Amino acid sequence: MHDVIIIGSGSAGYTAAIYACRAGRKTLVLAGSIPGGQLMITSDVENFPGFPEGVLGPELMEKLRRQAEKFGPEIIYDDVSFVDFSSRPFKVVAGGKSYEGKSVIIATGANAKWLGLPSETKFRGKGVSSCATCDGFFFKGKDVVTVGGGDTAMEEANFLANITNSVTVVHRRDTLRASKIMQERATANPKIHFVWDSAVKEITGDDKVTGVRLHNLKSGKDSHVNADGVFIAIGYEPNTGFLKGKVDLDSQGYVVTRKDTETNVPGVFAAGDVRDHKYRQAVTAAADGCMAAIDADRFLAEHYKA
Numbered sequence: 001m002h003d004v005i006i007i008g009s010g011s012a013g014y015t016a017a018i019y020a021c022r023a024g025r026k027t028l029v030l031a032g033s034i035p036g037g038q039l040m041i042t043s044d045v046e047n048f049p050g051f052p053e054g055v056l057g058p059e060l061m062e063k064l065r066r067q068a069e070k071f072g073p074e075i076i077y078d079d080v081s082f083v084d085f086s087s088r089p090f091k092v093v094a095g096g097k098s099y100e101g102k103s104v105i106i107a108t109g110a111n112a113k114w115l116g117l118p119s120e121t122k123f124r125g126k127g128v129s130s131c132a133t134c135d136g137f138f139f140k141g142k143d144v145v146t147v148g149g150g151d152t153a154m155e156e157a158n159f160l161a162n163i164t165n166s167v168t169v170v171h172r173r174d175t176l177r178a179s180k181i182m183q184e185r186a187t188a189n190p191k192i193h194f195v196w197d198s199a200v201k202e203i204t205g206d207d208k209v210t211g212v213r214l215h216n217l218k219s220g221k222d223s224h225v226n227a228d229g230v231f232i233a234i235g236y237e238p239n240t241g242f243l244k245g246k247v248d249l250d251s252q253g254y255v256v257t258r259k260d261t262e263t264n265v266p267g268v269f270a271a272g273d274v275r276d277h278k279y280r281q282a283v284t285a286a287a288d289g290c291m292a293a294i295d296a297d298r299f300l301a302e303h304y305k306a
Contacts, residue, residue, distance in 0.1 A: 001101070002026050002074075002100065002102070003026045003296075003300055004020045004101060004296050005027075005090070005103070006020070006030065006073075006104075007104065008030075008032065009037065009107075010036065011039065011282045011283075011286040011289065012272025012286060013029060013031070013107035014029075015286040015289030016107060016289035016293040016296075017075075018071055020293040022071055023294075027074070029075045031076065032077065032079050032108075033077055033079050037273075038109060039057035039058070040057060040061055042134070046137065048282055048283055078095030079095070080092055080094045081242060083243065083246050085247065088102065090268065092104065102267065102304055103300055105271055105293065105296055106247070108238070109272055110237060110273040112235075113234045115147065117200065126207070126209065128229070131231075131280065132155075132160050133159060136164070139160070141165050142164055143167075143227050145170055145200075146167055146231045146233050147230065147232050147233060149173060149177045150176075151177075152233045154183065155182065157186050158186055160231065161189050168192075168225055169193070170198050170212070170214060170225075171194065171195070171196060172197065172198065172199055174197050199217060200214060201215040209230055236273070238275075238277075240274060246265075247268060254276075254277050255275040271285065
């Protein structure tokens with residue numbers, strides 16, 4: 001029997017483990033078979049407090065893991081396949097084994113949606129990114145491409161326009177899916193240009209990105225746009241497949257939290273990108289993990305008297 005079961009091992013999960021253990025709670029971290037979250041595929045991280053020289057994403061996650069281990073949680077590297085939150089203690093199944101917990105913190109994160117191109121994978125972290133607020137600074141005064149036509153793409157384009165020389169938005173259709181206000185901001189910005197009815201065929205370059213090869217879906221013609229960076233902004237997908245019918249999810253699959261980090265199930269909390277589709281930063285996920293652990297500790301104090 002564990003006081004707290006944490007599902008996930010990104011900055012939210014490991015921070016939650018640090019706080020839960022320091023509160024004296026017997027803590028289990030189900031870290032997943034591929035631990036570390038999105039920072040494991042992030043190269044330079046320059047905006048996480050405490051690292052004035054910057055830090056590699058995997059190095060930051062290694063430091064967070066070691067810091068969490070220092071306080072003594074049990075960490076198991078298996079994927080969660082099933083949960084039962086219908087009664088307490090809660091049951092969580094991972095790697096074919098069942099675990100029981102008096103409280104649960106969901107910190108499984110979300111993954112960026114990608115185009116699926118080999119060249120996209122090749123240049124990920126070398127000019128290809130899914131997060132303008134994370135990586136936009138590296139392209140100060142340069143030319144970049146943003147792919148997508150929704151609110152995420154317009155937010156990225158507007159943000160990048162403040163930093164870069166120019167932003168070319170590539171969209172598969174001839175109209176944007178973004179909300180009216182986001183469309184108006186983007187189309188009114190003189191630094192943002194649009195290429196309609198087009199899909200990215202290939203991201204070009206040798207050691208780094210030099211541009212994108214586009215295919216016009218109406219004319220069938222190919223073209224090339226020079227660029228130093230490519231930002232894929234076609235949305236995110238929260239890792240909540242195993243939670244359907246277990247806690248409230250919104251239309252996009254994100255966990256809905258009510259008071260602070262608590263879900264609709266008392267004793268079950270959520271932290272990080274699995275509930276946050278607005279900020280999506282390592283530092284906000286870590287803060288969420290802290291809050292969820294404190295909320296779980298207070299729940300335990302109220303419902304399980306010593």
